[in-house]
Amino acid sequence: MAFSLATWNINSVRLREALVLKLMTEELPDVLCLQECKSPVDKMPLEAFAAAGYGHVVARGQKGYNGVAILSKIPMQEAAAEDFAGLGHARHIAGRLENGVTVHNFYVPAGGDVADREVNEKFGQKLDYLTEMRDWFHAQKPEKSILVGDLNIAPREDDVWDHKKLLKVVSHTPIEVEHLAQTQDAGGWVDITRQDIPEGRLYSWWSYRAADWDAADKGRRLDHVWATSDIAAAGHDSRILRGARGWEKPSDHAPVFAQFDL
Template sequence: MRLRICTWNVNSVRLRVEQVARFVAEQQPDVLCMQEIKCQAPEFPREAFEAMGLPHLAIAGQKGWHGVATASRLPLEPGADWGACREGHARSVAVKVQGVEIQNFYIPAGGDIPDRTLNPKFDHKLDFLERLSAKAAAAGPKAPLVITGDFNVAPGEFDVWSHKQMLKIVSHTPIELAAIEKLRASAGFVDLVRETTPDPTKLFSWWSYRAADFRASNRGLRLDHIWATPALHAQAFAGRGAEARIHDDVRAWERPSDHAPVIADLAL
């Protein structure tokens, strides 16, 4: 069977439920992992997701800028709580679908100053990544595991509009690049989008609202990711290569999120 996994920082699920419904109708994801839902669990638009054909929900809600949720066509079982957020924010939710564990994360942005001592938000971000690395290493490369979400790190030279300029900006600083590579290596994760579209093609999933025309300026970052362990990758693709892409056309829809959805297909 095909298991189509999508990650999308929707930047308020209630504000953008119509865009979500349109995308779900067009692309038919089996599992939709959302970040920044910006609501508590009782406020989540459950009926709208039932109407979309995604009735199975795992929600970690919170007022303000956080909150994550995973919606599925298929029944969900709880996944392992990795305890990634030391601040107790609603930044993760874990499920199991068809034997695959899917960890959905909204990793902290980290503020503006890339210094752990001077900036507690940056220290929190690195602590979050370090906790994920430890948990992923314990799970190991043989686990049928996908980690996905808004990682708030653009890991590669071709995942940013300007590698040289962005090295000084939080989301692409050397310390973050080292931390995200440690996470990738911890369980030998395969970056499914990059496997589909290798370097040096530039790929972005986020563009600032400040650009009047995001395509014209194209100062984007690839912050949203779907990574699979080697065991799952081998099981799913058997040497065929991943089928994954960023749906950047959605960023041009009316009243969009500043993030575009990302999809990967697993052939289980």
């Protein structure tokens, strides 16, 4: 069974319902994972998405913050919804597709502005969240699984516009990169995007603060598609839809795509 998958931090699913529908109708992913939905599940525009062909949904939401949803053309059942680090946030949902593949959708905490847990509680929460992810996947030993989402870390030097300038900036600090690597190793996850595009600068997020984000191109690759090693070879045709960052009233993230033949 071949299917396409996309992950996108939408930065309010209600505010950007039209953009989600545009992606659905123009790009036709079979599975669409959204983060930062900023809405309770009962207020998400699920009827409109169902009318576009995405009638299978697993989601966790909350008012005004966080929120994750998997919208699928393929029949799917909820498989897990974990509250890592006990934050009480809607940051994880997993669905099992009818072909047996489990899709994990994550919105890892951003971590605030200061990369020091002693003075910034949010940074400590981010590290704790990743540690609990690591331990959970170590215990789970996942198979036939895909992990996607806004992981809020750009791990490689070519995942940011300037490695040296961002070494002390939250999302690219060595301690965050190490925590993410441990989480990846614990689950046996393979970075599908970089498996397909091994070289060169690659970004999925550009700040709203940039007057001309496209020309400045000071991006970071915060959004990821991973797969367990048993199915990693089935992943291909990865891409980032950079143009979506330029749509009207856009999210500051661009969707990341991959295809899987399973």
